[in-house]
Amino acid sequence: MAYLRSDAGRLALAEVSRHRLTDATLVSDIAAARTLFGDRTGVLVETVKLRRKASAKFADASGWLFTDDALQQATAAPVAEHRARRLAGATVHDATCSIGAELAALRNWAGFLLGSDIDPVRLAMARHNLGGSVPLCRADALRPITVDAVVVVDPARRTGSRRRFDPRSYLPPLDDLLEVLRDRHHVVKCAPGIDFAVLEQLGFDGEIEVTSLSGSVREACLWSRGLSDGGVRRRATLLDTGEQLTDTEADGCAVAPAGRWIIDPDGAVVRSGLVRHYAARHGLWQLDPDIAYLSGDRLPPGVRGFEVMEQLAFGERQLRQALSARDAGAVEILVRGVDVDPDVLRSRLRLRGSAQVTVVIARLGSGVASRATAFICRPSR
Structure with a gap:
């Protein structure tokens, strides 16, 4: 980590990024890089590849540090920006800040912002990625360190390449999170396919917002009742068109043969x-x-x-x-x-x-x- 953040590491990353690193060239590219950087080649190649992969989620990830798992779970910038706008002016604590993707959007909107994570490696990456613009500390999301802040949580839904479909097997488990945050304003990011009936069983009574981007559903986000508008329980947000729809609107429509x-x-x-x-x-x-x-x-x-x-x-x-x-x-x-x-x-x-x-x-x-x-x-x- 220290090497990647050093001047020598940055120069090495710039050199490795000149290689294509495709399936067809990877072996020869790694061999060429190894002649210059020896045992550090692996981490340099992995970082460059992750930065290129991150371009699908971030406008500019050229200076960021990632782990593969953290990048897979990181929120796409437009989705994080939408959530941040809903929290404009609030005091916000991102209790699972990971590498800092949510914080990068929240810092433009929150009145005051704090980030924490239990993983020291991801926390160090967040410090690098955010350039010191947000105060960070190490803490367990299940042991709150703030009192009046809105708590934002993005529990892990993967173990390596395997997805966790039962929200009670998230890390931290969703049932434990909801119990800890029961009396707090909170926002919890979940998998888009989460079973709404399970959420009801877990006692969640706020708003479920399902968000799509670039034609695909990206997430289901849980907003505690105090953060929702006018009794909304379900919301669809279509970032491609800017349209939003809630269950408080009229739902009367006919059933009829196909028209034009x-x-x-x-x-x-x-x-x-x-x-x-x-x-x-x-x-x-x-x-x-x-x-x-x-x-x-x-x-x-x-x-x-x-x-x-x-x-x-x-x-x-x-x-x-x-x-x-x-x-x-x-x-x-x-x-x-x-x-x-x-x-x-x-x-x-x-x-x-x-x-x-x-x-x-x-x-x-x-x-x-x-x-x-x-x-x-x-x-x-």
């Missing part, structure tokens, strides 16, 4: 259980009460949709014939409620055309009346 467009709502909307609220806001309707696909005669602003050209009962033979008649070649396949693997189906269709189409497959209806239906569509973009 089919819309596959953003994952944050689906994961937060706000599909009907989204439909009501944008004048859409459901194709089926149990399926998340929506339809409408116009697209919500900035949303990708699928213009319906043909509807047919789903079957491979029928679908292949219909697609061949439309000279289809590149086919995007979306599926809900039907046991179909899109990649396997695409290979079995054996299409040779030039047109690009989207096939939306869904099970519509209930019980014996249900049917698998395919929609051949033209994507809006």
Whole structure:
């Protein structure tokens, strides 16, 4: 650690960063670096590779230090910035600050900010990454060292390459965290697939915010009741469009046959259980009460949709014939409620055309009346 932070370490990192370090060149690149840096080559190569990997989450990670686990869990900068804006002006204690990703965003918004972590290596990395701009100390998140601050916690959800799906196996365990923070304003970052029923069993009664970025759901964040607005229990935040949706809004929408467009709502909307609220806001309707696909005669602003050209009962033979008649070649396949693997189906269709189409497959209806239906569509973009 001290070497990487030294002038000699910085120069060595700059030299190693000139190498491509791809799968094809890694062996020769390491050999070349070893002639200059000997036993320090491994840590230099790993640091350069992690900095390049971090570019997917940070605008500029060129001077940061990471561990692989810490980088995997680090919050993407736009998501951390969104959370920090919600805490504008507050006194905030990041009790699992790790390498400092959350603190880097919070320092621009919090009224006062403190970071702590139980891992001395990650704490040293945070000191380096933040350049001394935030006070840091070593402490256990389950033994609070602040009194009136909002406590932000990001428990570990991985053991090496394996994910921890039960929140009670997080580090620190989520049930222990919620008990310790029960009488405190708190914000807890969780895996996007966390079971909301388990949260209820653990006694959480605040807001669950599901956030998406670049078309994928990034996290579910727990906001204690005192930090939420007007009784909100669930919120979907779509950072790509800037749209937010809560369960306090109207959720009345019809169930009807497909109109001009089919819309596959953003994952944050689906994961937060706000599909009907989204439909009501944008004048859409459901194709089926149990399926998340929506339809409408116009697209919500900035949303990708699928213009319906043909509807047919789903079957491979029928679908292949219909697609061949439309000279289809590149086919995007979306599926809900039907046991179909899109990649396997695409290979079995054996299409040779030039047109690009989207096939939306869904099970519509209930019980014996249900049917698998395919929609051949033209994507809006």
